Amino acid sequence: MNNEAISERQGIILIILxxxxxxxxxxxSGAAKQDAWIAIIIAYSWAIILLLIFSRILSLYPGKDxxxxxxxxxxxxxxKIISILMIWFVFHDGALIMRNLSDFTNTLVxxxxxVIVPMAFFTILLIWGLKEGIEVIGRWSEFFIWIVILxxxxxxxxxxxxxDINRLKPILNGGVTPLLKGTFSCFSYPFGEIVVFTMVFSNxxxxxxYSKTFMVGLGLGGLIIFIATLCNLLVLxxxxxxxxxxxxxxxxxxxxxGQMFQRMEMGAILVFLxxxxxxxxxxxxxxxxxxxxxxxFNDYRxxxxxxxxxxxxxxxxxxxxxxxxxxxxxxxxxxYSFFFEVIIPLVVFIxxxxxSIRSATKNIIx
Amino acid sequence: MFLLVIILYIIIIxxxxxxxxxxxxxxxxxxxxxxxxxxxxxxxxxxxxxxLPSPSNLIKNMIISIxxxxx
Numbered sequence: 551m552n553n554e555a556i557s558e559r560q561g562i563i564l565i566i567l568x569x570x571x572x573x574x575x576x577x578x579s580g581a582a583k584q585d586a587w588i589a590i591i592i593a594y595s596w597a598i599i600l601l602l603i604f605s606r607i608l609s610l611y612p613g614k615d616x617x618x619x620x621x622x623x624x625x626x627x628x629x630k631i632i633s634i635l636m637i638w639f640v641f642h643d644g645a646l647i648m649r650n651l652s653d654f655t656n657t658l659v660x661x662x663x664x665v666i667v668p669m670a671f672f673t674i675l676l677i678w679g680l681k682e683g684i685e686v687i688g689r690w691s692e693f694f695i696w697i698v699i700l701x702x703x704x705x706x707x708x709x710x711x712x713x714d715i716n717r718l719k720p721i722l723n724g725g726v727t728p729l730l731k732g733t734f735s736c737f738s739y740p741f742g743e744i745v746v747f748t749m750v751f752s753n754x755x756x757x758x759x760y761s762k763t764f765m766v767g768l769g770l771g772g773l774i775i776f777i778a779t780l781c782n783l784l785v786l787x788x789x790x791x792x793x794x795x796x797x798x799x800x801x802x803x804x805x806x807x808g809q810m811f812q813r814m815e816m817g818a819i820l821v822f823l824x825x826x827x828x829x830x831x832x833x834x835x836x837x838x839x840x841x842x843x844x845x846x847f848n849d850y851r852x853x854x855x856x857x858x859x860x861x862x863x864x865x866x867x868x869x870x871x872x873x874x875x876x877x878x879x880x881x882x883x884x885x886y887s888f889f890f891e892v893i894i895p896l897v898v899f900i901x902x903x904x905x906s907i908r909s910a911t912k913n914i915i916x
Numbered sequence: 917m918f919l920l921v922i923i924l925y926i927i928i929i930x931x932x933x934x935x936x937x938x939x940x941x942x943x944x945x946x947x948x949x950x951x952x953x954x955x956x957x958x959x960x961x962x963x964x965x966x967x968l969p970s971p972s973n974l975i976k977n978m979i980i981s982i983x984x985x986x987x
Binding site: 642841845846847849852853855856857859860863864866867868869870874878881882885886 | 928932936943944947948951952954955958959962967968970971972975976979980982983
């Protein structure tokens with residue numbers, strides 16, 4: 551396990567696919583109505599500060615991930631307890647992702663199949679990917695990002711004829727409060743979830759400059775989400791988006807250019823599957839890594855199967871229905887994830903800086 | 917139906933535990949078996965149709981009690 555490494559480029563591509571995750575399909579800043587595009591720009595500027603904090607924490611302890619740093623900075627016992635909290639957060643996040651995928655498959659793609667059948671195949675793929683290791687996932691994603699970007703450009707260009715800029719007006723109709731709510735929810739999902747990457751980038755020896763990896767990945771991922779949200783708003787309008795569970799599929803099904811380019815949702819489903827696969831496997835990788843570090847092993851592959859099966863089981867009962875999931879995502883998720891994505895890394899950052907200042911003054915005194 | 921779940925889990929345990937037991941690492945064996953038996957119990961309960969308590973209700977109530985209803 552110690553000789554696997556992903557390069558900077560693969561790290562950037564993994565971050566882009568992770569951010570795209572489930573957000574290409576759902577609309578994260580629905581509270582801001584037609585100002586969702588402004589909300590994304592503001593959330594992106596907040597996320598830059600957060601990611602600079604992450605890269606600073608990681609670069610002060612090269613080769614170690616968040617679980618090691620927590621145990622170094624806070625002592626073994628408290629470090630292990632906070633590691634367990636972070637593992638629970640990432641596990642819950644992964645169960646949400648699988649629940650999203652199963653709802654999507656059940657609602658739009660295979661309506662008459664019991665939902666366990668496609669999810670069982672997905673689970674087998676996840677276990678296989680985990681056992682092969684993150685290097686294989688990095689190389690795989692380097693190939694599939696081009697398919698994602700190509701299909702994204704094709705869909706954006708083809709839907710230009712359906713756009714109507716009057717759907718963006720009136721700007722700032724409800725005042726600043728809905729905009730701030732939308733910004734907050736867009737900041738915690740998807741941008742804040744990059745905290746999962748601090749638990750993943752441990753034994754990756756080829757990344758020398760963490761901040762460049764994070765910044766470029768965030769920039770490109772944020773740009774794609776901005777364009778996607780803008781397209782959704784221009785094609786559908788904010789009223790329709792708040793009524794539909796999966797706005798992007800609806801926007802793509804409206805494309806009607808000549809005889810050939812109609813009903814192209816299959817490509818969108820392919821893009822969605824690639825992004826969700828990367829997001830789920832990175833979350834699973836973080837959970838397996840965390841569990842093996844808490845118990846003191848240095849191998850994460852042996853618990854890949856039970857953890858994936860647990861996450862799959864958990865995703866079946868974590869919500870009773872799709873409506874409850876939408877309500878929970880709108881009400882509780884921004885506040886709940888803010889604690890894990892911002893507050894815990896901030897505390898770690900302050901402690902790490904105090905420790906480095908103290909050791910720097912000790913060296914000067916010597 | 918839940919017989920299928922049990923058979924599936926037994927197949928998985930057989931396939932995976934043979935290289936694990938060859939390594940003779942007690943800690944790994946204990947963690948692996950406890951996790952997979954926990955997962956098997958939850959799978960059996962789900963396939964029997966029992967409604968398990970979901971933590972999302974607890975978290976939602978906690979957040980509403982801290983931040984108020986119309987946040």
